[in-house]
Amino acid sequence: MYRWALSWLLRQTVKLDVYINRVYPADWNPLYYTGGLSHFFLFVLVISGILLFFYYVASLDGAYASVAYLTDQVPYGAILRGIHRYAADGFIIAVLLHLFRNWFTDRYLFARDGPWISGMFLLILGGFIGINGYQLVWDQRAQAITLVFVEMLRAVPAAGSALVRLFLGGAGISDALLPRILFLHVGTASFLYILLWWHYVRVRHPKVWPPATWVLTLLGLITLLAALPGTRPTAGVAAQPAATPTAYPLDVFFLLPFWLVNWLPAAAVAGGLTVLLLLGYVIPYIRRESVPQMGVRHAGVAQVIDGNCTGCELCYYDCPYNAIVMVPSLHPGATKAAANRKLLAVVMDSRCVECGICIGACPFEALELPKFLEADVLRRIEQAVAQPATA
Amino acid sequence: MGRPVLLLAIVALAGASLLLAAVIVLGELRDAYALGGGALGGILIAYGLIVLLLRRLGLIGPRGAEGK
Numbered sequence: 001m002y003r004w005a006l007s008w009l010l011r012q013t014v015k016l017d018v019y020i021n022r023v024y025p026a027d028w029n030p031l032y033y034t035g036g037l038s039h040f041f042l043f044v045l046v047i048s049g050i051l052l053f054f055y056y057v058a059s060l061d062g063a064y065a066s067v068a069y070l071t072d073q074v075p076y077g078a079i080l081r082g083i084h085r086y087a088a089d090g091f092i093i094a095v096l097l098h099l100f101r102n103w104f105t106d107r108y109l110f111a112r113d114g115p116w117i118s119g120m121f122l123l124i125l126g127g128f129i130g131i132n133g134y135q136l137v138w139d140q141r142a143q144a145i146t147l148v149f150v151e152m153l154r155a156v157p158a159a160g161s162a163l164v165r166l167f168l169g170g171a172g173i174s175d176a177l178l179p180r181i182l183f184l185h186v187g188t189a190s191f192l193y194i195l196l197w198w199h200y201v202r203v204r205h206p207k208v209w210p211p212a213t214w215v216l217t218l219l220g221l222i223t224l225l226a227a228l229p230g231t232r233p234t235a236g237v238a239a240q241p242a243a244t245p246t247a248y249p250l251d252v253f254f255l256l257p258f259w260l261v262n263w264l265p266a267a268a269v270a271g272g273l274t275v276l277l278l279l280g281y282v283i284p285y286i287r288r289e290s291v292p293q294m295g296v297r298h299a300g301v302a303q304v305i306d307g308n309c310t311g312c313e314l315c316y317y318d319c320p321y322n323a324i325v326m327v328p329s330l331h332p333g334a335t336k337a338a339a340n341r342k343l344l345a346v347v348m349d350s351r352c353v354e355c356g357i358c359i360g361a362c363p364f365e366a367l368e369l370p371k372f373l374e375a376d377v378l379r380r381i382e383q384a385v386a387q388p389a390t391a
Numbered sequence: 392m393g394r395p396v397l398l399l400a401i402v403a404l405a406g407a408s409l410l411l412a413a414v415i416v417l418g419e420l421r422d423a424y425a426l427g428g429g430a431l432g433g434i435l436i437a438y439g440l441i442v443l444l445l446r447r448l449g450l451i452g453p454r455g456a457e458g459k
Binding site: 024025027028075076078079212213214215216217218219220221222223224225226227228229232 | 422424425426427428429431432433434435436437438439440442443446447452
């Protein structure tokens with residue numbers, strides 16, 4: 001069932017690509033830049049967050065007042081808040097699109113488990129930072145989600161009480177809380193860049209920035225949302241230490257777990273999230289046992305045909321995963337072009353993701369994917385082209 | 392879409408951008424920052440669409456012949 005669903009989702013993803021490529025130039029298809037879009041939104045978050053930081057006062061009395069002052073008194077303050085908020089929503093949407101696209105197109109298997117695992121950490125920490133952002137405002141919603149969050153922490157076996165004390169900075173909510181939340185918000189956001197290094201470390205040409213049209217359009221969209229009357233951020237209602245709020249607006253991208261506590265205990269929600277998280281980490285390893293059934297989707301690690309390799313280094317430069325190294329050639333190649341070679345390409349099996357880019361890069365037919373030979377691919381293309389159009 | 396339609400759309404978007412720039416100035420004069428901010432967002436979206444249409448016309452981008 002799982003395999004059937006993945007195959008179906010793969011076909012639908014490719015169909016969607018084809019449809020979007022009719023509207024946009026193929027190299028500007030936004031689905032090819034889901035990682036770059038995430039990075040763009042993160043960049044907007046960092047810049048707007050630095051500006052917001054200058055106005056923020058991290059104390060129970062000062063937090064709400066400083067946010068209200070920024071929203072109501074500072075020119076463009078509400079829009080700045082809105083840009084930060086909608087960029088955060090955009091970040092989560094882009095990250096989820098990135099996750100699902102790579103999941104559905106098998107770009108998480110074998111040597112790609114590193115980016116998947118680091119990506120899962122990025123998603124979790126991104127969500128955690130978003131929740132902290134809502135707590136920082138210290139309005140009634142912030143107070144309510146903080147109380148639920150404390151209950152979730154308390155449910156952690158053995159370490160629950162200690163974690164609650166560490167988070168609150170004492171036995172209950174006091175002025176020690178908001179500096180901690182601010183640190184968790186800013187410190188964890190900074191840590192995201194270390195995780196990004198891990199995410200990118202094996203990729204030679206990462207697309208970290210989307211095309212200009214998307215940068216302008218999305219920046220315009222989040223600015224517009226921040227300015228429109230229905231979506232512009234407001235100051236909300238200040239937290240009341242003596243009362244627990246029972247109704248408050250929820251953000252669907254970050255605060256969904258807090259909505260679930262309407263029906264489930266906080267501990268059950270925290271447990272469910274933990275199970276979901278663990279399942280996410282397991283995904284890259286689920287398919288390993290079914291390799292023989294994967295057909296051309298597991299085409300085998302690229303193989304160098306020694307006699308044809310000229311040592312030209314084209315595959316070395318084009319490989320996105322640094323899986324090809326050039327070593328001194330101890331003997332000449334078999335073909336005329338390879339007769340005077342000085343170098344020989346060698347594929348590092350543990351790094352090859354079987355993408356086939358090196359096969360396209362090599363003009364000397366010196367590389368092949370064992371289960372997906374270049375000649376077979378060309379024959380299939382010729383057959384497809386020769387068929388009469390049915391549309 | 393044909394080339395004249397794309398050109399017309401670019402001119403229309405450029406005109407709309409000019410109007411939105413005037414709205415930003417108006418927002419500043421009246422301390423209506425939401426109005427100015429909204430107009431700024433609108434201008435950025437218009438610029439994004441202009442870049443896309445220029446690309447479709449083949450005037451910018453790596454594959455100039457694609458849009459012709």
